[in-house]
Amino acid sequence: MPVKTAFELVIRNQIDFIFNHKDEFLFLEQFSNSPLIQNLCLEDHSWRFQPLFELLNRGKEQQLIKHCDPMLLLVLISAPITGLAKLHFNGEFELNEKISVI
Template sequence: MIIYYLLMRLRDENKTEAIFNATIQLVNEIGFSEISISKIAKKANVSAATIYIYFENKEDMLKECYLKSKRLMSDSVIKGVDNTGSTRQQFENYTRNFVEFIMKNSDYFLFIEQVSNSPLLQNWCLDESSNLFTPVFDMFENGKKQLLIKQEDANLLIMYSMLPISQLAKNHIKGQFTLDESTLNKAIQMSWDAIKA
C-alpha cells in the first residue's frame, strides 16, 4: 500500500508545467491579489488537490514559479557569452541575450517583474537566486578593475544600463515601439556610454 501511495505521489512533469504556465499567465493577467489555487487549477486543467501534491501552498508554488523563471532568464542571458572576451563585447552579448529572452519569453519576464515589484514578495529567494547572474556581475566588477566602467555598485550599473533596454523591449512587445537591429545597436551603445568610465 505504501509503495502504491508513493507512486501516486510522483510528479507528472506535464502537470507541473501546466501549473507553472497557468500561474504565470494568471499573475500577469489578474495580479497577485486576485490569484487563487482554484483559478490556477482551472486554468491548468487539474484539480486543486493536485496542486497540493506538487506544492505546500500558494506561496510555495509562486516562489517555485519565480525561481524557475529567474533560472530560465539567467540561462538565456549568459548563454554563449565568452567571459574571456572584452568587457565591452561581454556587455553587448549579455544585453542582446537579455533582449532576446524578453522577446521570446515575455510571460516569464513580466511575471519576474510582477514579483520584483510586489511589496509582499520582493524578498523571496534572494539567497537562492542571487548567484544566477554571477557571470554578469563578474563582468561589471572586472570592467571596474580595468577602469573601463564607472566605479559604482554593480547593482546600480546593471539597473542603469539594462532597465531602459528592457523597457524598449516591453514597448516593442506591446506594439508601442519598433526595436529593430539598428535601434537595438543604438540602445546598447547608449547604455554602454552611460556606464563606461
C-alpha cells in the same frame, strides 16, 4: 573575451530572452514589482549574478566602467532594455534588428 564584447553579449542575450519569452518576461516584470515577492524570496540569490559582478569588476579594473555599486550598475544596464521592450509590446515603440541598442 573583452569586457565590451561580453557586455554586448549579455545585453543581446537579455533582449533575445525578452522577445523569445514574452509572457515569462511580462510575468517577471509584474511579479518583481509586487510586494508578494518579498514574502516568497527568503534565500539569497545574489550568487546568480556573480558572473555579471565579475564582468563589472573586470571593467572597473580596466577603467572602462565607473567605480560604483554593482547593483546600481546592473539596474542602469537592464532598466533601459526592459523599458524599451515594454514600450514595444504596448505598441508605443518599434524595436527591431535595425535599431541598435548596443
